[in-house]
Amino acid sequence: MESFYKFFRLFQKTLQDLYPEPKEVENLFFLLTTHIFRCDKTTILLRLSRKEKINFFIYDKLIKKLWELKKNRPIQYVIGQTYFFGLKFIVNEKVFIPRPETEELVSWILQDQDHHDNPVQVFDIGTGSGCISITLKKKKPEIIQHICAIDSDQEALDIACKNAKLHNVKISLKNVDILKNVIYKPQKMNKNTIYIIVSNPPYIRLSEKELLHPNIVQYEPYQALFVPDEDPLIFYKKISFWIKKRLTGIVYVYFEINQFIYLDIIDFMKKIGFLNIEIKRDFQGYFRMVRGVYYSN
Structure with missing residues (x-):
């Protein structure tokens, strides 16, 4: 031995x-x-x-x-799990491995909710492993009444379902390709309900592929990573136009973003009517997340 x-x-x-x-x-x-x-x-x-x-x-x-x-297989896939916000999550090659930067995005949402007591409905668009939805529900069950976790890949949603069961939280899982379809919208439960839209969408331009570690390119799901160089804001646009068209009341939007094009994202959000736009750096000092508010009648 x-x-x-x-x-x-x-x-x-x-x-x-x-x-x-x-x-x-x-x-x-x-x-x-x-x-x-x-x-x-x-x-x-x-x-x-x-x-x-x-x-x-x-x-x-x-x-x-x-x-x-x-x-080059990532350790998280090798052992079939990772930790996010101190919680264990099942992962495999069908889902993007949760990152510390996304923990910071979730932390920002939770901090903001400390100042609100109205019921909240969350849309987690591109949920992957379900780490964002499940963490929000675990941390703020008294405020967050309903979460709709959306992904275009049914196999990713199967992983999110396993993680929801693992943590004994109830979230609604929907198989929707947001580039092609209208996103599911639950009815308002309360006239004072606030919407939170959170998304860590694909945002790496194909021209930036060579900057990534080989284990990311070889093993993590392509569709969760890359966008075309000619339209790198494609997911932000689809989500934002859906908000304008479908939601009423106060909508808080939290996006994880590409640090190289953060000015383009801010400019786009301003043009379509988002207010109180704020951008934050991640722990590495990169502009990685943005929050905006949309008021709709």
Whole structure:
């Protein structure tokens, strides 16, 4: 039998060319081993220091996972899960892996809701794993009365459904391609109901593809990432025109955006009538999210 220490050394050697930063390789190692052994990082560190043995069955499983990582497969897909806002979410190649930037977008929404007590209906457009909808419902169940999570891919919605069941929250899941169809609209439950539209749509231009890490391009769903260079605002336009046409009352809109074209997005939102537009930087300092308000009769 091989030891934890020997596997750790093999892990480092195998991935050092893909991930030159040793800390990143360490993080991957602990994500994999804590998942496989169903324990915390401290337990793995103790087993490493003691050079404990790994039985053949588990070692074979670890090696197979290591070769997946060697092929650039993201660790989240390798172990089939990730964490968002401290909550565990099931993921696979059918859904985009939730990012810290999207956590910041959700945090912004939650902070804003601290100042409101009216009932809220949420549309999460391009829901993917359902991480945005489920987190909002878990964190603000007393305010957010109804959430409609929309995606064009039924397999992505199947993952979102599993995650909703995992967290015991009720959200409405709708299979709709927003570029082709009218988005489902529930009836208002209350005359004071406020709408929140949140979306992390595809926003990476095809010309920016080479800037991405290979594991993103090779494994994450293409349709969740890229937009044509000639119309990079296509999803923002479709969502915004739908808001103008279909919703009445106060509508708060939160978008995750491409930092390279944030001025174009702001300009578009102003032109079609959004007010109180505010833009925020993410933890890396990039302009990554925007909020606007639309008042409709």
